[in-house]
Amino acid sequence: MERTNRISRAGFLAGTAAVGAAAALGPAAAAHATGRRRGLRRRGVVYTVGEGETPATGWNAERIRADLRAVRRDLHADTVDVTGDGVERLAATAAEAAENGLHVWLQPTLGDVPAADILDHLAETGRMAQRLRRQGASVDFSVGCEFWLFVPGIVPGDTVLERVRNLMNGTFDPVVMQRRLDAFTARAARTGRAVFDGRLSYAAAQDDRVDWSLFDVVGIDYYCSFPRPADHVRELRRHLRWGKPLAVTEFGTCAYVGAPDTGGMGWDVVDHDKDPAEIKGHLVRSERTQADYVAGLVDVFEVMGLYAAMAFEFVTPDAPHRPGDPRHDLDMASYAITRTVENRPGRPECGWHWEPKEAFHALARRYAAAVARTPHRGGARR
Template sequence: MTLLPVRGVCYDAGVRYAKTFHSRPHWRLDDVRRDMAVIRHDLSCNAVSVMATDPRRLIEAASIAAEYDLFVWLQPRLVEAHPKTIEAVLHGLGPAARRLSVQGARVGVNVGCELTLTSRGIVPGRSFAQRGRRLPRLIHQHKTRYDRALDGLLNRLVTAVRATFHGPVTYGAGDWESVDWSRFDYVGLDTYRDARNSPVYADQIRRHVKGQKPVLVTEFGCCAHRGAAGLGASGYDIFDHRTDPPAIAADVVRDEQVQADYLTESIDTLASVGVHGAFVFAFSEPMLIHTADPATDADMGGFGIVKVTRPAAPGPDAGEQWAPKTAFHAVARRYEALAAGGDADPPPPPTG
């Protein structure tokens, strides 16, 4: 059996997480082309998961990724959107994804990310942050209701995509979400190891691998500061959002080796339990800028495996600048070693 035949990374093409925060305000195709070349040749990936709020960016990034023979998953990330809006976007994305396929690109559609939290109308709350704070308290009381609402939404989203696109489809499910995977080609799991779930992390994923569908871990990752491995997906909690810009807790110590060790161990675990593919979150976090001053080093609270030292800006010579972190080299080594076992194509599209 080939271990981890799909080796990928998540690519942030610009997500509006809040009215006041866009993760990549300046879109430069030269930056994207450079990044995709690095992802393919230096990181030894054969797949990339592109997330964006603007569907046009998804298609532009996918077209470039295809030039480097990367399989591309397209994920509209519509934080705070109502279900009808998400459905309309996916209905429009289907024909564009189909055109890419006809042109020779290898493309799949990921219909969303943890929609109980990122979309409106399932878990109560006026914002992603508010819903996130409420979920641990509410999930035990209302999980059945939330899962039922999510199931209805996913059914509409898959129907919207499959009306015109006949390639593979998945979804990025949070650990708290129970999904009927029969309508999908892949099981998709956004799952992060932390101090709480570490003893059972492998078993939780293995349970899905034993099912009928191949499994993609659509997100996993860690920040680059001491203690981040125990925090998992909550590693960004070092920020105090009561200030502008958010302040960084004074006791946070940058440690890139923590991130590198976490990702190496996670990749080895995912390969050992038999997942079909894995996507490190993330290649970069474009607006979490690295500085030499710990008081302003926002990269410590980001999941990027490269550190952005200058964000993109308008103008011909204002491209984004970044440098690889210790984790970049660690992932590259593991992916290169696993690449010796071969690559994998997606499963055939559904026939009925």
């Protein structure tokens, strides 16, 4: 299931960041506006681990080794956001990323279980992150993602989708929600600090109210659509007021015309009541739309000199691409920069592979260009 993000994102202004931010804003003006040096420090992608909807789409050690090599060598990323649940899966994936010389942004996202279980999972993942760091890996640790979404009891609803619908319908008390969110975030921060002595962060929705004094890095899942790069700069600048590094922990869009206008709700175009699931309406597949959007945002992030940016996401195995069958081309509703192709269409048990989308190539060009102009920092220890 695609990550479900803050509902209010869907109402942001239309348009894309398909033009270069540096040209539109001007590097001198951007540097003056943000007070930051030019150039992203870390350029990456989100890599989600999990059980999958079928055994064929679940976590696989051989597959993650190949994928992380591609992240480093073909995408030219220097950072991977390893996220998901299952401490053993997270540990193995993070260790493999470090072996490939990647900076690890490690983020457990266990959800739909009691809060105490989520904190236990967080603590164990943090201990693993600390061991990895002591072994010489470069690691930042995020205590989680959008807790109001994943942690039961903050917003009414037993599941992620129920909580999303309650947010959309307005069937929640915002004051109570904020109080509960603040309390759990503080508990998560204390838990993270107790087991990890490196940089600590959290991935919030861009409109969330967070006490960032609890963390070393401000983390924002960013799904805005604006007509001009300068509008993105203006939106992101408000997250710099804490005087701390800013990481864009997720950014991206889906591969259909108009997807950027939907913000973080681009995934919500699939009718899962149908068997097989099918795309609602008459969407037009457009990898170019996705590529232009993510490339434009990277230009903005580079000009602003942000700490990190991680594109969401590398692959979505349970959303296969079915060329010639737009009603069942679930990849259109995926934020992934690769398309999942079934080896035998309609038979997921027969295996699958991924192929790069236009967005993959667009990111790779920008990441490679940045590597070419950035002095070598001396490996993963940074």
